[in-house]
Amino acid sequence: MSVHERAFGRVLEDFVVGDVYRHWPGKTITEADDHLFCMLTMNHHPLHTDAYFAAEETPHGRNVVVGNLVYSLVLGMSVPDVSGSAIANLEVESLVHARPTFHGDTIYAESTVLEVRPSRSKPDRGVVRVETRGYNQRGEEVCSFRRAVLVWTRAGLPARKRPHLAGS
Numbered sequence: 001m002s003v004h005e006r007a008f009g010r011v012l013e014d015f016v017v018g019d020v021y022r023h024w025p026g027k028t029i030t031e032a033d034d035h036l037f038c039m040l041t042m043n044h045h046p047l048h049t050d051a052y053f054a055a056e057e058t059p060h061g062r063n064v065v066v067g068n069l070v071y072s073l074v075l076g077m078s079v080p081d082v083s084g085s086a087i088a089n090l091e092v093e094s095l096v097h098a099r100p101t102f103h104g105d106t107i108y109a110e111s112t113v114l115e116v117r118p119s120r121s122k123p124d125r126g127v128v129r130v131e132t133r134g135y136n137q138r139g140e141e142v143c144s145f146r147r148a149v150l151v152w153t154r155a156g157l158p159a160r161k162r163p164h165l166a167g168s
Contacts, residue, residue, distance in 0.1 A: 007080070007084075008079075008080050008084035008085060009079070009080065009081075009082070009083060009084025009085030009086060009151070010081070010082070010084075010085065010151065011085065011151060011152050011153055011154045011156075011157050012116065012118065012125070012126040012128065012151050012152065012153045012154070013153065013154050014154075015113050015116045015128045015151075016113060016116070017113050017114065017115060017116055018112070018113060019112070019113045020110055020111070020112050020113075021078070021081040021082065021110060021111045021112075021113075022108075022110045023077040023078055023080070023081055023108070023109045023110060023111065024077075024108075026077075026106045026107055026108040026109075026137075027073050027077070027106065027107050028104065028105070028106040028107075029065050029069065029070075029073070029101060029103060029104070029105055029106075029107060030103060030104070031063070031103040033065075033069065034048055034049075034063070034065045034066060034069060034103060035048070035049055037066055037068070037069040037072075038066050038069075041066075041068065043066055043068070045066075047063065047064050048063055048064060048065070048066045049063070050063075051063055060100060060102075062102060062103075063102065063103055064100045064101070064102065065100070065101040065102060065103065065105070067097045067101075067143070070097070070101045070107060070134060070142060070143050071095060071097075071134075071143055071145065073107050073109075073134070074107060074109045074132055074133075074134035074143050074145075075132065075145075075147075077107075077108075077109040077134075078109060078111050078130070078132045081111060082111055082128070082130055082132075082149060083149045083151070085151065085152060085157060086149045086150060086151045086152075087125060087150040087151065087152060088149070088150045089147060089148075089149055089150075090127065090147075090148040090149065090150055091147060091148050092145055092146070092147045093129075093145075093146040093147065093148070094144075094145055094146050095143075095144075095145040096143065096144050096145070097142065097143055098140075098141045098142055098143065098144065099136075099140055099141070099142050100142070101136060101142050101143075105136045105137060105142075106136065106137040107134050107135070107136060107142065108134070108135050108136075108137075109132060109133065109134045109135070110132070110133055110135075111130045111131065111132040111133075112130060112131050112132075112133075113128065113129075113130055114129040114130060114131055114146065115127070115128070115129040116128050116129075118153070119150075123153070123156070124152060124153055124155065124156025125150055125151060125152055125153060125156055126150075126151060126153060127148055127149070127150055127151075128148070128149050128151055129146060129147070129148045129149075130146070130147060130149070131144060131145070131146045132144065132145055132146075132147070
């Protein structure tokens with residue numbers, strides 16, 4: 001029998017400038033997803049929640065998915081590959097919504113490593129900068145952002161505790 005650990009995040013030494021991580025799986029955004037996110041975040045703009053308003057009074061003629069939901073999904077898709085074992089997200093440098101997303105669109109994402117540098121003050125960590133892009137099912141870019149993530153080095157990475165394995 002073999003035991004396989006699923007990688008969740010990377011350490012500093014795993015990142016190489018120029019590498020691209022294609023995140024999987026994608027997510028189809030439903031009307032319910034959009035409305036729930038709007039209500040949770042108190043964004044009650046009718047562009048997102050009122051089909052009649054969107055059809056009659058907006059350039060798109062239909063509801064547009066709230067941008068922060070698209071950003072949050074794309075960010076979340078990148079976590080297993082980029083920040084799953086990070087110490088902290090340090091900053092989001094930029095966020096661009098290139099085109100609207102609509103109910104029924106499926107979002108996919110990929111991240112490109114822009115910079116990798118060891119910490120100047122703590123040898124057990126370093127900073128990785130990535131650019132993450134979200135695409136719809138037609139391959140059109142809908143969202144992009146750059147962020148800096150504080151990650152462990154291989155030597156500094158704490159062991160993951162497995163409570164269900166205690167005593168075995």
